[in-house]
Amino acid sequence: MGILEGKNILVTGVTMRTSIAYAVVDIAQKEGANVVVSAAGRAVAPAQRAISKLDTVPPLIEVDVTDPEHLAALPEKLSEHFGDRLDGIVHSIAYADPETALGGKFxxxxxxxVSTAVHVSAYSMQSLTMAAKPMMPRGSSVVGLTFDATVSWPTYDWMGVAKAALESTSRYLARYLGPDGIRSNLVAAGPVDTVAKKAIPGASSFNDIWAERAPLGWDPSDAVPSAKAIVALLSDWFPATTGEMLHVDGGLHSTGA
Structure with missing residues (x-):
C-alpha cells in the first residue's frame, strides 16, 4: 500500500517531463493516488503530451487560475473524476515576464x-485553494513550490518577490485553514532544469552555485527528490506540520560563504 493510497490529488503546472510537477504525478500515482492534472491556455497541449508518457495517463482539465469563471467551475470539473472529495492540491504555478521582470531588470x-507575477505565482495559491475548499475534508494538504525567497538571487528579480509573497500566502493559509484540518506547506527546491528555469535569463549560473556549495551535492536534471518531498507532505505522514517551508536543495540553504 502506498502512502497516498486512495487519495484524490490535483496537480497543477505540468509542462514537460522535466518538470517537478510531472515527477509528482508519476510518484503520487505509484503511491496509490488518483490524480487529475490541470493546465491553461498554451500549456494544455504540452501538458497532454507530457502525461501521455506516464504508465497511467491522468485526466487533464483546463484551469486558468487568473479567471474567476474557471475557478468557480473547478469543483464541478473535479467531481467528474473524484466525486465529492479532494485530498490534496499541488500548486506548481509561476510566471513572470522574462523580458521585463527578470534578468537584472528589477x-x-x-x-x-509585477502584478501579473504576483497574481499568477502567489495569489493563485489562495484562490485555487479556496475554489477547491468545499471538497477538502479534514486531513487535506496543499503543497506549493518555491525557490527560497528569504534571500535575493541573481537574475530572479520580481519572481523572487512573487515567491516571497507565495511563502507568506502559505503561512496565512496554514493559519486560517488549520482549524478545518487543512495543512499548507511549501517545498523550497534547488534549481531544476525545467522550462520555467530556462526562461530566466542567466539562471544557468544557479547550477554553478549549487555545484560549489551544496553539502550533499545537487543534480539539476533530477526532479525526483523535490517531488518525493511534495508527495510526503501530501500524505498522512506529516499530520501536524503546516506553515512550513521544507528545503530540498542539497543543504545549500544551511551554508554561509
Whole structure:
C-alpha cells in the first residue's frame, strides 16, 4: 500500500517531463493516488503530451487560475473524476515576464508585469485553494513550490518577490485553514532544469552555485527528490506540520560563504 493510497490529488503546472510537477504525478500515482492534472491556455497541449508518457495517463482539465469563471467551475470539473472529495492540491504555478521582470531588470519593471507575477505565482495559491475548499475534508494538504525567497538571487528579480509573497500566502493559509484540518506547506527546491528555469535569463549560473556549495551535492536534471518531498507532505505522514517551508536543495540553504 502506498502512502497516498486512495487519495484524490490535483496537480497543477505540468509542462514537460522535466518538470517537478510531472515527477509528482508519476510518484503520487505509484503511491496509490488518483490524480487529475490541470493546465491553461498554451500549456494544455504540452501538458497532454507530457502525461501521455506516464504508465497511467491522468485526466487533464483546463484551469486558468487568473479567471474567476474557471475557478468557480473547478469543483464541478473535479467531481467528474473524484466525486465529492479532494485530498490534496499541488500548486506548481509561476510566471513572470522574462523580458521585463527578470534578468537584472528589477529597477525598471513596471507595475503591470509585477502584478501579473504576483497574481499568477502567489495569489493563485489562495484562490485555487479556496475554489477547491468545499471538497477538502479534514486531513487535506496543499503543497506549493518555491525557490527560497528569504534571500535575493541573481537574475530572479520580481519572481523572487512573487515567491516571497507565495511563502507568506502559505503561512496565512496554514493559519486560517488549520482549524478545518487543512495543512499548507511549501517545498523550497534547488534549481531544476525545467522550462520555467530556462526562461530566466542567466539562471544557468544557479547550477554553478549549487555545484560549489551544496553539502550533499545537487543534480539539476533530477526532479525526483523535490517531488518525493511534495508527495510526503501530501500524505498522512506529516499530520501536524503546516506553515512550513521544507528545503530540498542539497543543504545549500544551511551554508554561509
Amino acid at each position: 529597477l525598471t519593471t513596471g507595475w503591470d508585469a
